[in-house]
Amino acid sequence: MENVIYMDHAATTPTDPEVLKAMEPWFDVQYGNPATLYSLGLLASQVVEESRSAVADVLGADPAEIYFTSGGTESNNWAIKGVADAHQKKGRHLITSTIEHHAILEPLEFLEKRGYEVTRVPVDGAGLVDPDAVRRAIRPDTILISIMHANNEVGTIEPIAEIGAVAREAGVLFHTDAVQSVAKIPVKVADLNVDILSLSAHKFYGPKGVGALYLAKRVRVTPLLHGGAQERRRRAGTLNVPGIVGLAKAIHKTADQMEAEAARESALRDRLWEGLRERIPHIYLNGHPTQRLPNALNFRVEGIEGEAMILCLDMNRVGVSSGSACTTGSLEPSHVLLAMGIAAEHAHGSIRMTLGRANTQEDIDYVIDTFPGIVARLREMSPVYNK
Amino acid sequence: MENVIYMDHAATTPTDPEVLKAMEPWFDVQYGNPATLYSLGLLASQVVEESRSAVADVLGADPAEIYFTSGGTESNNWAIKGVADAHQKKGRHLITSTIEHHAILEPLEFLEKRGYEVTRVPVDGAGLVDPDAVRRAIRPDTILISIMHANNEVGTIEPIAEIGAVAREAGVLFHTDAVQSVAKIPVKVADLNVDILSLSAHKFYGPKGVGALYLAKRVRVTPLLHGGAQERRRRAGTLNVPGIVGLAKAIHKTADQMEAEAARESALRDRLWEGLRERIPHIYLNGHPTQRLPNALNFRVEGIEGEAMILCLDMNRVGVSSGSACTTGSLEPSHVLLAMGIAAEHAHGSIRMTLGRANTQEDIDYVIDTFPGIVARLREMSPVYNK
Amino acid sequence: MYSELVMEHFRNPRNMGVIEEADGVGEVGNPTCGDMMRITIKVKDDVLEDVKFQTLGCGAAVATSSMVTEMAKGKTLDEALEISNKGVAESLGGLPPNKMHCSNLAADGLHAAIEDYLEKQTAKA
């Protein structure tokens, strides 16, 4: 890959070389299984506990409240299904929003088929959940509220602290999918009033296949992975020691640089949007103009379809995603954009550009120079654009 | 770790440096998310499919029957709970053995609390399951038989092909936990008559935190991880690309060297046992004398307890495990040894030595020289050994 | 994901555009579904003298549109009506399984344009 301009950091990020370096010895030198009793195992178990403390530190949690998982999807599945199972005597009603990640929506649909009820609170045109709407959705049999911290498509940041206060007042457990927000904006469990929180390493320059769940001490959950006695008997499976070391190193480093990097990326992001908006007619921002992740830009381009833009940008060595989950095999438009009231044809024509550490001003200017021509060409090809 | 003699390969193995090298570019150079449409993502998706084919090749399966997971525990949980959920209309009865790994037994206990019934077929003194006993346990409402291929404590190899034939005759799905056998002895799904099979990379010199489930095409299972459209919509979550590359490389290389390495390790293993048996009175082999993994040795030492031996061996730079799951916080003796009819006090005094690639004849002779003194000293300390 | 031939057609689509004063126009798909195609044809002596397309859609939609115009040009109407969606996909060396539905537009669009032409002829007669 010579000279790729990667602008899809919401999909995944490169593992920081420093993170990879920290991981390496745990593959083939200090390879012990942390569940064993001899030095090699004890060393591994020690580094896992140090990693747990590092993660806890970033989140303002107690190390005993951090559980390592295989990623954001497992954390979300565990939170949803684990709480649903453990609290079904209290009730079988859960509350979420219409713009959650599939790793929240699909476990909830699974529960619905098994007799649970789910209320999906709508969002406004900017993708915001109204804490009052959450309050109104609470019933005596509500056992969990799950609202994401920041949306993965448009970057809108939800009023989690307020929703958490609503949940606490009602005595209902509150989970947030913070996969997109951790180490990008401040995430402290106490400030956010959350009981459960999901994160995933590969979104903040850590490795793929490892994540964590923050579970406040008082929370009862049924395990998702049953088996050995790892993770205080709540999550079985040989610990992914290199992955855990990588997660801890990555979250610490990324969170340390967060403020400066957020300022840098949001300045680039705004320059990008201004540049595109000046040069391309009929493009419109999706998501909240300000209450938004610093690196996130999502917009719709009238008269053309997302995948075609992605392919054309790729031909110009620029990697981005569309708002439409075209890869899933159906041509369904993004449920997030639809939930925000965007018409299906506009949802199909939406593009997500999410910046990261490596992006420079030159990258931005290159995209500003290149993208208008792509749009013009595709619009020329389009049977529906004739302005 | 200068000069450690690692003899706990059943717990985990070092990642082969060549495997690690193959993984590395996928962390920070080719870091794309395989679900994306631009070159970086397509490259990642391509290497995942190549890896899938490599795994399928080793197992004699079709690539479309291989699903990547986070390890043996997830594969087992998915197989058990996924089949139980998808087939509950047919029945709610499952069959297993008394010597399975906790990652099988605990999901089954979870199901029992939810109205399923489980028959646990006993084993003989060598740890063997009788296929006829499995046949007798089958009922009209039996939906799954799950019997491990090779036991992780004593190494006994079960008659999986025969049990598979029994299952097929009865029209019942058959799962085997092959975490310990893959790439140590031949594992071809067609020869074994299995429908579902679990494996885990870190047991054959691959990385921790990645595994696979073989699911024959006709098998219906409910997903364990719901979410994105990965893995043909059956296992959600961003694919752990480096881990998957590592798994594929490791399974291929280890399976290629299997025959020669099995001969080498079993010769060393037999030399070790002969040497110890000659020098230490009152030690007895656990498990099957011949129908056993080539690298596995488990024996009981009268009059002393396992952890004390582990610590003393560790002081002599030798890493081994005991038969007792002491780390779990309870002093419960190994359920495997108890199921084989070994008395609790002998189960407590059992030791597992599992050899691997790096072990040399010098290692073996060192242990033969060192261990008798350790046993003598601990027996001197023991209130129950006075022979 | 896509074969080299598909990408080649996506990069350099053949016969892109609109025939002014076309003899027949076919429109299939719809923007709500993210896929729409318009084919215009020029017919002389029952032969497709010219065929042009406009397409809103993914890479497969564009490539199949381009391919169908190439396949149709110079063919008699009867021959052109024999072109199937499957045939278009095959001429492109296949499409990813999850993109097969996109190829269902191209031949349909062509057929719609021919039918439009035939209807106009009937109306004239």
Add this chain to the structure above:
Amino acid sequence: MYSELVMEHFRNPRNMGVIEEADGVGEVGNPTCGDMMRITIKVKDDVLEDVKFQTLGCGAAVATSSMVTEMAKGKTLDEALEISNKGVAESLGGLPPNKMHCSNLAADGLHAAIEDYLEKQTAKA
């Protein structure tokens, strides 16, 4: 897992063995549970002149046994009866949470030996 002090006692247990013709013998635990301890004591003028242990068990069991003999030696019987399981664990700088139950043997064994001595005294009197 274990502190350096625990490991030190495990590596070099103090007062390991059996006192021949002991004045009191205490046995607690049982091999089925994987943990068993025998303490023998020599008493002179109500003082523990000598204390020895034999232990079957894990690292914590051995270390607490060793520690309790050290703590008891030279103490009066009354003082020795004040030694608690918790006190033994504390003197070792703590034990891993899942090993705390192992420390429940050591002081119990000592007390059992002292009681055995006291009973024998009563029987003699």
